[in-house]
Amino acid sequence: xxxxxxxxxxxxxxxxxxxxxxxxxxxxxxxxxxxxxxxxxxxxxxxxxxxxxxxxxxxxxxxxxxxxxxxxxxxxxxxxxxxxxxxxxxxxxxxxxxxxxxxxxxxxxxxxxxxxxxxxxxxxxxxxxxxxxxxxxxxxxxxxxxxxxxxxxxxxxxxxxxxxxxxxxxxxxxxxxxxxxxxxxxxxxxxxxxxxxxxxxxxxxxxxxxxxxxxxxxxxxxxxx
Amino acid sequence: xxxxxxxxxxxxxxxxxxxxxxxxxxxxxxxxxxxxxxxxxxxxxxxxxxxxxxxxxxxxxxxxxxxxxxxxxxxxxxxxxxxxxxxxxxxxxxxxxxxxxxxxxxxxxxxxxxxxxxxxxxxxxxxxxxxxxxxxxxxxxxxxxxxxxxxxxxxxxxxxxxxxxxxxxxxxxxxxxxxxxxxxxxxxxxxxxxxxxxxxxxxxxxxxxxxxxxxxxxxxxxxxxxxxxxxxxxxxxxxxxxxxxxxxxxxxxxxxxxxxxxxxxxxxxxxxxxxxxxxxxxxxxxxxxxxxxxxxxxxxxxxxxxxxxxxxxxxxxxxxxxxxxxxxxxxxxxxxxxxxxxxxxxxxxxxxxxxxxxxxxxxxxxxxxxxxxxxxxxxxxxxxxxxxxxxxxxxxxxxxxxxxxxxxxxxxxxxxxxxxxxxxxxxxxxxxxxxxxxxxxxxxxxxxxxxxxxxxxxxxxxxxxxxxxxxxxxxxxxxxxxxxxxxxxxxxxxxxxxxxxxxxxxxxxxxxxxxxxxxxxxxxxxxxxxxxxxxxxxxx
Numbered sequence: 001x002x003x004x005x006x007x008x009x010x011x012x013x014x015x016x017x018x019x020x021x022x023x024x025x026x027x028x029x030x031x032x033x034x035x036x037x038x039x040x041x042x043x044x045x046x047x048x049x050x051x052x053x054x055x056x057x058x059x060x061x062x063x064x065x066x067x068x069x070x071x072x073x074x075x076x077x078x079x080x081x082x083x084x085x086x087x088x089x090x091x092x093x094x095x096x097x098x099x100x101x102x103x104x105x106x107x108x109x110x111x112x113x114x115x116x117x118x119x120x121x122x123x124x125x126x127x128x129x130x131x132x133x134x135x136x137x138x139x140x141x142x143x144x145x146x147x148x149x150x151x152x153x154x155x156x157x158x159x160x161x162x163x164x165x166x167x168x169x170x171x172x173x174x175x176x177x178x179x180x181x182x183x184x185x186x187x188x189x190x191x192x193x194x195x196x197x198x199x200x201x202x203x204x205x206x207x208x209x210x211x212x213x214x215x216x217x218x219x220x221x222x223x224x225x
Numbered sequence: 226x227x228x229x230x231x232x233x234x235x236x237x238x239x240x241x242x243x244x245x246x247x248x249x250x251x252x253x254x255x256x257x258x259x260x261x262x263x264x265x266x267x268x269x270x271x272x273x274x275x276x277x278x279x280x281x282x283x284x285x286x287x288x289x290x291x292x293x294x295x296x297x298x299x300x301x302x303x304x305x306x307x308x309x310x311x312x313x314x315x316x317x318x319x320x321x322x323x324x325x326x327x328x329x330x331x332x333x334x335x336x337x338x339x340x341x342x343x344x345x346x347x348x349x350x351x352x353x354x355x356x357x358x359x360x361x362x363x364x365x366x367x368x369x370x371x372x373x374x375x376x377x378x379x380x381x382x383x384x385x386x387x388x389x390x391x392x393x394x395x396x397x398x399x400x401x402x403x404x405x406x407x408x409x410x411x412x413x414x415x416x417x418x419x420x421x422x423x424x425x426x427x428x429x430x431x432x433x434x435x436x437x438x439x440x441x442x443x444x445x446x447x448x449x450x451x452x453x454x455x456x457x458x459x460x461x462x463x464x465x466x467x468x469x470x471x472x473x474x475x476x477x478x479x480x481x482x483x484x485x486x487x488x489x490x491x492x493x494x495x496x497x498x499x500x501x502x503x504x505x506x507x508x509x510x511x512x513x514x515x516x517x518x519x520x521x522x523x524x525x526x527x528x529x530x531x532x533x534x535x536x537x538x539x540x541x542x543x544x545x546x547x548x549x550x551x552x553x554x555x556x557x558x559x560x561x562x563x564x565x566x567x568x569x570x571x572x573x574x575x576x577x578x579x580x581x582x583x584x585x586x587x588x589x590x591x592x593x594x595x596x597x598x599x600x601x602x603x604x605x606x607x608x609x610x611x612x613x614x615x616x617x618x619x620x621x622x623x624x625x626x627x628x629x630x631x632x633x634x635x636x637x638x639x640x641x642x643x644x645x646x647x648x649x650x651x652x653x654x655x656x657x658x659x660x661x662x663x664x665x666x667x668x669x670x671x672x673x674x675x676x677x678x679x680x681x682x683x684x685x686x687x688x689x690x691x692x693x694x695x696x697x698x699x700x701x702x703x704x705x706x707x708x709x710x711x712x713x714x715x716x717x718x719x720x721x722x723x724x725x726x727x728x729x730x731x732x733x734x735x736x737x738x739x740x741x742x743x744x745x746x747x748x749x750x751x752x753x754x755x756x757x758x759x760x761x762x763x764x765x
Contacts, residue, residue: 046538047538047692047734048691048692048693048734049692049693050692050693050694050732050733050734051693053731053732060730060731060732060739061731061732063538063732063734066538067538067540068540081731084728085727085728085731085732088694088698088724088725088727088728089693089694089728089732092693092694092697092698092701092728093693093697095697095701096697125715125717125721126701126705126721127701127704127705127708129697129700129701152693153690153693153696162257162259168257168258168259168260169257169259170259171259171260171262171263172263172533172690173262173263173266173267174266174267174690175266175267175516175688175689175690176685176686176687176688176689176690176696176700177685177688177690177696177697177699177700178690179690179696182259182262182266183259184258184259184262185244185247185248185258185259185261185262185265186262186266193258
């Protein structure tokens with residue numbers, strides 16, 4: 001074995017990968033599907049949604065999208081313990097999620113709702129965050145609709161905008177439970193330096209950033225109003 | 226550091242960071258607006274709106290809550306009603322728990338009642354008095370001229386003596402006093418052995434956990450020990466500069482540390498020849514833009530890199546991948562300050578200072594229901610009963626109900642465990658932890674469920690928001706707890722809280738989320754009456 005390779009087992013299957021490979025990537029090579037919302041193969045992993053947690057026998061579970069494989073590691077990706085925590089994480093996200101997802105309603109590929117079905121989440125026991133503090137919508141962009149209530153702060157749009165496209169518009173703003181995404185100095189999207197490239201809505205896993213129906217576009221030139 | 230320092234300087238000059246101010250900064254520096262917004266909105270010291278003439282920050286956390294902070298806040302609101310020049314803000318623990326209920330006027334004056342606030346507003350204010358730790362016994366020097374003797378002796382020594390320093394620290398049993406208790410000698414050895422450089426050196430002086438104020442007292446009264454410990458660390462790992470990351474509420478400590486750094490330069494300890502002829506060593510104080518999470522070592526590093534202070538996923542650890550990706554030696558104030566005497570008198574000597582087989586000396590911040598709150602230097606292994614006695618006993622002649630041995634992240638233990646020695650392992654065995662040495666005594670007439678909920682609320686308030694379990698879970702749990710304290714608990718609440726706690730502990734990125742609900746689960750486990758109230762909504 002070359003010294004730059006590490007050997008480990010995932011769900012009882014042995015695999016050898018280059019040092020520095022994440023558990024999530026190693027599992028993919030074995031066709032083991034570890035659920036994830038914040039990670040995308042096109043992006044630097046950030047390990048924030050925690051749905052990809054796996055058991056490596058440590059004190060706590062490890063986010064597989066950011067955890068490098070280690071020699072001799074024994075990884076379990078779908079034990080009852082791991083699944084229990086994934087269900088609770090989904091319950092947390094769903095407790096704040098709007099009744100209707102714009103993504104599910106249009107393109108039908110809402111990744112949060114898909115996982116909710118996969119994990120059989122039928123009821124949510126946690127209080128609805130939108131009840132007294134709704135996060136609002138931003139329809140100021142002619143092409144992209146923003147539903148802050150459907151945002152799970154996965155950071156995909158931030159990385160898509162700032163790291164993939166280098167348009168440098170989107171950030172997380174605020175702190176703690178009040179964190180949300182923002183454009184420039186927290187301007188409405190339509191008044192920001194957004195060039196409407198569409199990367200953010202393409203990478204968004206939920207109904208937070210979706211294609212806005214073209215009906216909102218004014219066909220007259222702006223200065224002609 | 227540069228960008229955050231520019232933002233701090235701009236706000237100092239202009240009173241706030243308006244959009245206009247940030248646009249100018251963006252033009253000047255080439256930073257994108259989104260990045261400035263991310264920073265402005267994350268750090269509590271920054272403000273977007275124009276600043277009022279005066280600000281009063283009132284602590285809302287557990288020790289001040291015990292001492293009438295809510296009533297204080299209400300009386301202040303009455304007294305200042307209609308006064309548009311004054312802004313009254315509730316803030317997280319100010320690190321002045323021995324003066325509870327604590328308030329800070331215009332960021333530098335201390336007040337603990339309405340009269341004190343009014344006097345400060347009228348220009349007759351004062352900073353928190355500098356008080357020495359009681360029985361401080363960790364200064365090996367007879368007088369100020371002898372300061373830095375250990376470092377000056379070592380830096381002349383041969384390379385192999387670096388290994389001897391690490392051996393002495395290992396022999397001493399010294400563990401990280403910031404709360405995690407990681408063996409100090411091992412940390413120094415890891416950083417020294419790490420590949421890459423130049424090595425970085427950081428002192429974590431951001432203690433912010435409710436009940437914690439021992440580092441403030443050490444910095445204000447024994448600053449030379451901390452600076453010397455850092456200098457020795459720099460020599461051992463090979464760092465050329467040290468950064469002291471200080472919470473912004475400790476303005477007085479900042480001043481004292483800057484004076485001490487200047488004195489160390491005058492003495493030739495720091496400066497162009499700090500580590501020997503032609504080998505520079507210098508130190509600087511970095512004022513944190515605020516937030517408890519910054520005390521988490523990787524969040525702190527993110528701040529020093531001008532990012533939002535959100536903890537990193539670990540591994541890698543800072544010993545290998547720290548500031549700007551370089552190996553970084555980071556210790557807490559008290560840990561660095563213990564180094565000179567350990568090297569002067571030997572690791573075995575330090576070890577022998579403890580009791581009940583526990584090594585060394587410990588600075589405990591004692592507050593809550595005791596007669597004489599303050600910082601006490603005690604042998605590690607001193608029992609809780611002895612510590613309370615040292616602090617004059619439970620105040621008002623009351624009986625002890627419970628105690629929190631180490632801060633908001635450590636569970637309350639019942640009075641019948643007060644014979645437990647103050648020690649990392651012993652406290653863990655007893656079902657709690659030594660944490661950062663923030664001891665809070667709770668007398669018999671207190672509502673423990675209310676206090677444990679206040680601790681969960683602190684973690685909710687201070688969550689950085691990066692990962693789902695901490696951001697969402699801590700908020701949901703506090704909402705559920707508040708409903709229960711209001712007499713309307715959700716059906717099956719105790720079980721649901723246990724599930725939430727389990728997921729936070731297992732899946733959160735950092736220690737904040739991992740412990741956020743631990744104090745609540747602790748009172749459910751150890752005080753059946755608390756569990757019952759969460760079930761049926763009854764009052765105390």
